[in-house]
Amino acid sequence: MDSQTWQNWARCADARPTRYATPSTVTELSTEIGRAAAEGLQVKCVGAGHSFTPIAATDGVMISLDNLQGxxxxxxxxxxxxxxxxxxxxxxxxxxxxxxxxxxxxxxxxxxxxxxxxxxxxxxxxxxxxxxxxxxxxxxxxxxxxxxxxxxxxxxxxxxxxxxxxxxxxxxxxxxxxxxxxxxxxxFLMRAVEAPGLLSETLAGLDEHVAGTDHFEFYWFPHTDRVLTKHNTRLPADRAVDPVHPVRAFVEDELLSNVLFDGINRVATAIPSAIPSINGFTARALSRREYVNRSFEVFASPRRVRFREMEYAVPAEAVSDTLREIDRWLNKSDVTVAFPVEVRFAAADDVWMSTANGRDTAYIAVHQYHRRDHREYFDAVEAIARGVDGRPHWGKLHSRTADDLRPSYRHFDAFVSVRDKYDPARLFDNAYLRQVLG
Ligand SMILES: Cc1cc2nc3c(=O)[nH]c(=O)nc-3n(C[C@H](O)[C@H](O)[C@H](O)COP(=O)(O)OP(=O)(O)OC[C@H]3O[C@@H](n4cnc5c(N)ncnc54)[C@H](O)[C@@H]3O)c2cc1C
The missing domain is CATH 3.30.465.10 (Uridine Diphospho-n-acetylenolpyruvylglucosamine Reductase; domain 3)
Structure with a gap:
């Protein structure tokens, strides 16, 4: 945020708020909201601006709670x-x-x-x-x-x-x-085992990977049959940590995953036809590694290469067919993608607007480098995911609207009624909410 313009992390949403507020107590926050309402301005609270959608954008009062932390x-x-x-x-x-x-x-x-x-x-x-x-x-x-x-x-x-x-x-x-x-x-600590593999074999043994591991995910390199699997297992906190050697961590997590990957994407932007070969080469260059570290250090890694992302939650049992369908579409289209497709899993939950509400879920996340056009790829994946009642991540790009989202969520109308009751004048509204909630 400079003095006038706010932008999200991915640089695909921006806003020019009338005012920017940074309350440092709950009372100040409440006063700020009352003042905006009295002035007829809308209000959005912004966090770290890491949503790809313009869900946090407003031309009214943008509130940051950076002073309300701890x-x-x-x-x-x-x-x-x-x-x-x-x-x-x-x-x-x-x-x-x-x-x-x-x-x-x-x-x-x-x-x-x-x-x-x-x-x-x-x-x-x-x-x-x-x-x-x-x-x-x-x-x-x-x-x-x-x-x-x-x-x-x-x-x-x-x-x-x-x-x-x-x-x-x-x-x-x-x-x-x-x-x-x-x-x-x-x-708790976590033991991470990261290993290259084949998509066909990973899908063939998927139930075992998913059920037999606390936190399983994999990255599929489009235009190839290659994946990187990650099996993370929870361990008691009193075990000894065995982190990746700092030099290897710097080379693999910083140089290869960020610096070199950005370079690859720049080349790929100039010569998109080289991407399938680059993906094959990159995937073959990956090697197995195993380490033990504090849970939060295993869950999260730095992402410095800027990209655009769409993610669909599909019923867990539909994930293999959905990925094969995406593969078939990529094979017959001219679109090339250097970013791996990320595949994750979650238990069914009872949170009204959760993408995992009421069903065991697999997440399929597609990315495109920020300097390349993502639309044809994302539109195609969205159409495939919609075929299995996929639900889009609320903070990632998609083109769904209230009318077609409603049937996917049992509690959609209950959510809208709570909103009608507590925000009848739509103080917290913006264009994105009009799109997804009506
Ligand atoms: C590099 C990258 C990696 C990501 N990885 C993942 C991932 O692994 N899993 C995943 O699910 N998502 C992931 N995301 C998406 C991200 O987690 C979500 O978009 C998240 O909402 C961003 O949090 P934020 O603090 O930046 O919120 P913002 O994007 O700033 O805001 C998101 C929404 O929260 C609202 N909000 C913020 N603060 C408040 C408040 N105090 N009260 C009420 N509403 C509030 C905003 O108004 C807005 O509607 C990733 C995004 C990026 C850019």
Whole structure:
């Protein structure tokens, strides 16, 4: 954000807010919302701007909770063993994770980066992988919200439950989250085993990989039959860590995954026809590695190459056919893609607007370098995913609208009624919400 213009991380959404506010207490946040309403301005809260959609954009008042960060309280729990941790909504995951570790605690599951704010992450349904685990919103036990009329309200399964069900993945449409109470678990390590493999073999043994590993995912290199699999297994925190050697980590995670990968994408942008050979070469160059580290350091890695992303949640049993269909489409189209397709898994959950609501889920994420046109590729994958009732990630690119999303979500109308009740004048509205909620 400069003094006038806000842009998201991927540089595909921007806004020129009338005012930018950075409250440092819940009272100041409430005052700011009341003031905007009195002036007839709309309000959006922004986290780290890591959504690819313009879900956080506004020409009204843009509120950042960067001054409302940190852990407020920790209440130990026995079932599960861990603690209820209340954090201010602007807290960034990269600050929260080490702070939890120092308390002997951890988030049960995380996505693949840690730049997001906790409120931004839960508001769009941010998830990681693991067939027995839900996304970040699934770990939320209570919220404190500032509503459109400026009132401060607590909600949970027991207190204002309908508000809680809607606001856990609230798309920024229900109210501004001031505090989040998370069910954290005891700190744990993870053993990561990363290995090259074949897509055909990985799909043939998929049930075993997914059910037999705490957190399984794989990256498929388009135009090839090659994948990189990642099996992450949870270990007690008192085991010795055995991280990747710092030199190897620098070469593989920084040079190869970021610096060289950016170079490859620049070449690929100039000579797209070279991409299938480059992908084959890159995938063959990968080697097996195994390491043990603190859970949050295994879940997240740095992403410095800028890209555009679309991600579809499909019923878990449809993932293989969907990937084969994407492969068939790529084989007959002129589109070339240097970015691997990321495939992850999650347990069915009960969060109203969760992409995993009511069904065991596989996530298929497609990416395109930010200097290349992503539209033909994403449109084709979207059409394929829609054929199996795929649900788009709320924070990643897609072209769906309220009318065609409604049948995919059992609680869509309940969500809209909660929004009508608590934000009748649409203080928190923007163009993206008009597209997806009507
Ligand atoms: C490189 C990269 C990697 C990613 N990896 C993953 C991944 O592994 N898994 C995954 O699921 N997603 C992933 N994402 C998507 C990302 O997690 C989501 O888009 C997330 O919402 C971004 O969080 P943020 O803090 O940047 O929120 P923003 O993008 O700033 O905001 C998102 C939404 O949250 C709302 N919001 C923010 N703060 C509040 C608040 N206090 N109260 C109410 N509403 C609020 C905003 O208004 C907006 O509607 C990735 C994105 C990028 C760029």
């Amino acid at each position: 852990i407020e309280s920790v209440v130990p729990t026995t079932e599960p063993s861990g603690a209820l941790v209340t954090v201010f909504a602007g807290t960034r995951l990269h600050a929260l994770n080490p702070a939890l570790w120092d308390l002997g605690l951890a988030m049960a599951n995380l996505g693949d980066i840690d730049a997001q704010s906790i409120a931004g992450a839960i508001s769009t349904g941010t998830h990681g992988t693991g067939a027995r685990f839900g996304g970040i919103a699934h770990q939320v036990r209570a919220l404190q919200l500032v509503l459109a009329d400026g009132t401060v309200v607590d909600c949970s399964d027991e207190e204002n439950p309908e508000l809680f069900h809607a606001a856990r993945i609230g798309l920024g449409a229900i109210g501004v989250i001031a505090k989040v109470t998370l069910q954290c678990v005891d700190a």
